[in-house]
Amino acid sequence: MAPNPITVLLIEDNPGDVRLVQIALAESRPAGFEVRTATTLTEGLELLASGRFDAVLLDLSFPGISPQQTVARVAAAAGHDPIVVLTGLDDEQFSREAVKLGAQDYLVKGQFDGRLLARSISYAIERSHSRMELARAHEAALEASRLKSSFLANMSHEIRTPINAVIGMTRMLLDTPLDTEQREFASTAWSSACSLLTIINDILDFSKVSAGKLDLHETEFSPATTLQSIVEMFAPRTRDQKVKLISSISDSMPRLLRGDEGRLRQIMTNLIGNAVKFTDRGQVSIQGSVESDTATFTKLRFVVTDTGPGIAKSDQSRIFDAFYQADASTTRKHGGTGLGLAIAAQLAALMGGKIGVESELGKGSSFWFTVPLQKPSARPVSTTDQPLDTSASPAPNARLITLSVGTPQAIRASARILVAEDHPVNQQVIIKMLSRIGYSADAVANGREAIDALRSKSYDLLLMDCQMPEMDGYEAARTIRRNFSGTAPIPIVGVTAHAFEEDRRKCLNAGMNDYLRKPVMPEELAATIEKWLRNLNATANERSPAIDRASLDRLKDCDASGSDFLPRLIEVFIADTDNRLQAIREELSRGNSAGVAGAAHAIKGASGHFGAKRLMELCRVIEQRAHAGDIGALAPEIDRLANEIGCVRDALAPYRQNAAVDRLHTAPRPTNI
Numbered sequence: 238m239a240p241n242p243i244t245v246l247l248i249e250d251n252p253g254d255v256r257l258v259q260i261a262l263a264e265s266r267p268a269g270f271e272v273r274t275a276t277t278l279t280e281g282l283e284l285l286a287s288g289r290f291d292a293v294l295l296d297l298s299f300p301g302i303s304p305q306q307t308v309a310r311v312a313a314a315a316g317h318d319p320i321v322v323l324t325g326l327d328d329e330q331f332s333r334e335a336v337k338l339g340a341q342d343y344l345v346k347g348q349f350d351g352r353l354l355a356r357s358i359s360y361a362i363e364r365s366h367s368r369m370e371l372a373r374a375h376e377a378a379l380e381a382s383r384l385k386s387s388f389l390a391n392m393s394h395e396i397r398t399p400i401n402a403v404i405g406m407t408r409m410l411l412d413t414p415l416d417t418e419q420r421e422f423a424s425t426a427w428s429s430a431c432s433l434l435t436i437i438n439d440i441l442d443f444s445k446v447s448a449g450k451l452d453l454h455e456t457e458f459s460p461a462t463t464l465q466s467i468v469e470m471f472a473p474r475t476r477d478q479k480v481k482l483i484s485s486i487s488d489s490m491p492r493l494l495r496g497d498e499g500r501l502r503q504i505m506t507n508l509i510g511n512a513v514k515f516t517d518r519g520q521v522s523i524q525g526s527v528e529s530d531t532a533t534f535t536k537l538r539f540v541v542t543d544t545g546p547g548i549a550k551s552d553q554s555r556i557f558d559a560f561y562q563a564d565a566s567t568t569r570k571h572g573g574t575g576l577g578l579a580i581a582a583q584l585a586a587l588m589g590g591k592i593g594v595e596s597e598l599g600k601g602s603s604f605w606f607t608v609p610l611q612k613p614s615a616r617p618v619s620t621t622d623q624p625l626d627t628s629a630s631p632a633p634n635a636r637l638i639t640l641s642v643g644t645p646q647a648i649r650a651s652a653r654i655l656v657a658e659d660h661p662v663n664q665q666v667i668i669k670m671l672s673r674i675g676y677s678a679d680a681v682a683n684g685r686e687a688i689d690a691l692r693s694k695s696y697d698l699l700l701m702d703c704q705m706p707e708m709d710g711y712e713a714a715r716t717i718r719r720n721f722s723g724t725a726p727i728p729i730v731g732v733t734a735h736a737f738e739e740d741r742r743k744c745l746n747a748g749m750n751d752y753l754r755k756p757v758m759p760e761e762l763a764a765t766i767e768k769w770l771r772n773l774n775a776t777a778n779e780r781s782p783a784i785d786r787a788s789l790d791r792l793k794d795c796d797a798s799g800s801d802f803l804p805r806l807i808e809v810f811i812a813d814t815d816n817r818l819q820a821i822r823e824e825l826s827r828g829n830s831a832g833v834a835g836a837a838h839a840i841k842g843a844s845g846h847f848g849a850k851r852l853m854e855l856c857r858v859i860e861q862r863a864h865a866g867d868i869g870a871l872a873p874e875i876d877r878l879a880n881e882i883g884c885v886r887d888a889l890a891p892y893r894q895n896a897a898v899d900r901l902h903t904a905p906r907p908t909n910i
């Protein structure tokens with residue numbers, strides 16, 4: 238059976254050249270070509286739009302359009318159909334440009350015969366097929382990677398849930414009276430479950446970074462506080478090992494910087510964890526300093542030095558490779574996956590830093606890493622060490638707790654925590670854990686019950702499982718942010734067995750402040766709760782005033798005549814702000830992010846005159862998120878905005894009256910006749 242002829246679209250306006258091509262292709266055997274001719278570019282583009290061809294032969298000289306544009310337009314219309322340019326333009330440079338623009342080959346008229354033309358078309362078709370195969374293979378690889386990620390996410394969830402129970406229950410078992418042998422069995426079960434969890438976390442992190450799935454989440458934070466909290470976490474272990482643990486931070490380290498605190502913490506924890514793990518006696522010291530400083534970035538350098546076994550020169554370059562462990566005997570004794578340093582190196586690189594080691598066998602090791610962190614933006618920052626999470630909103634009926642300076646008993650004794658968790662075992666585990674670290678808590682079984690509980694009693698923090706029947710944690714958080722208003726925000730910490738960045742983002746987008754991965758570890762639980770309780774207190778206590786008196790005084794000074802300029806200005810500001818708030822709500826319901834951004838921008842500008850810094854900051858956040866097209870979860874911020882506008886209005890009220898009183902005082906006294 239004769240093979241199907243190759244269908245060719247010839248786009249050529251010169252009848253002589255059309256004829257030449259037809260003759261040349263008619264001579265070629267055995268493929269056989271079926272040639273369809275378009276004598277204008279428009280006709281050629283129409284034919285391409287109406288059907289596919291095996292190949293396109295394209296002349297380049299058409300009236301009113303450059304050769305480059307001709308190739309680009311035909312390439313866009315032809316899709317995968319290969320293009321062979323046939324032109325009188327014998328220009329080496331342009332021929333390369335034409336190929337870059339989408340042509341497969343470039344033949345100069347008068348320099349080819351039928352055989353050459355037929356071969357060029359056949360090869361162009363072959364190359365195009367290969368390209369399509371490659372594109373299909375690429376797509377299949379991406380799909381496989383997507384499937385792998387979702388497999389990992391599901392597996393991680395499935396494995397974490399039972400580990401949660403094993404860790405929690407063995408921990409509780411260890412708190413009961415046990416004989417020596419029983420205690421030993423339970424301790425082994427507990428530490429093995431913890432190791433298993435570390436391995437799962439490492440494998441997950443490693444595959445996430447390798448697949449380019451790990452996003453950095455930037456906030457303003459205090460690197461010194463971060464380091465301090467990690468050192469405190471390791472302190473009990475080093476005391477048991479009789480190893481001295483010391484840390485120092487140089488005075489020049491800025492109090493606040495912007496970056497991914499969680500990932501920085503992960504690198505530090507890994508390096509300090511290794512040093513503590515491998516050092517039996519002597520000391521582990523950690524130094525934090527500033528390596529360099531520019532107008533926008535501060536590069537920090539951390540060095541973790543130990544008096545452990547040291548690492549042979551030959552191993553030093555390889556320990557940062559995945560699954561590489563330097564000394565089999567010590568590693569067997571201490572366990573581990575050989576992934577920790579590989580992850581730390583990837584994270585340091587992802588953040589723009591470097592990592593390395595100096596070590597001598599038998600004399601200890603010194604691991605160092607650098608990380609450039611952004612300087613905080615010019616906006617006024619909170620005076621607390623912790624970032625004021627702007628994705629969180631003012632929330633329900635949170636009450637303020639009294640804190641004493643001397644990071645936890647005072648917080649614990651007075652704080653009330655609500656736990657929402659449907660699984661009875663997990664509920665027991667978390668309540669027990671909370672009571673062990675000094676908190677009293679009430680428990681409910683789903684989101685709806687959590688909302689009811691918040692209505693009837695005030696709590697300082699809500700610890701909420703994400704997946705619950707009836708109303709899950711996400712919906713409950715959204716409802717709380719929507720329906721409750723108040724001045725002190727209740728922190729909501731989501732608890733989820735899912736471990737991916739998307740899960741964290743889902744929690745924050747729902748209005749939660751933070752999230753904890755299951756199984757929840759007592760240290761992490763304590764640190765997270767303390768962080769948010771401190772933050773809550775600091776937010777309420779140290780908030781800047783709604784307006785700035787100095788700005789108001791300046792405005793008053795603008796008007797020496799003693800007229801009612803200021804009260805009138807305030808009236809206009811309040812009316813305008815109310816209108817714009819209304820506009821923001823309407824634009825939000827229409828999904829018009831530009832409209833939201835515009836109105837927020839206008840309020841921000843006007844509030845600057847009155848020194849309403851909190852209002853300006855809120856508007857800045859709303860405007861920024863609207864510009865980024867992220868208005869889906871803005872409702873809580875809009876509620877905060879409405880609340881803040883109320884605060885500013887209240888704060889301005891006396892100025893309206895004072896201005897009137899001022900006028901009375903400065904008016905000429907009536908003269909007694």
Ligand code: ADP
Pocket residue numbers: 507511512515543545546547548556561562563564568572573574575576577578579602
């Ligand atoms: P893991 O500790 O889980 O085995 P890492 O990637 O963190 O994996 O470390 C890789 C190897 O590097 C370890 O197995 C150990 O041999 C070596 N190593 C890391 N830190 C130290 C240290 N402080 N002292 C001695 N050896 C170390």
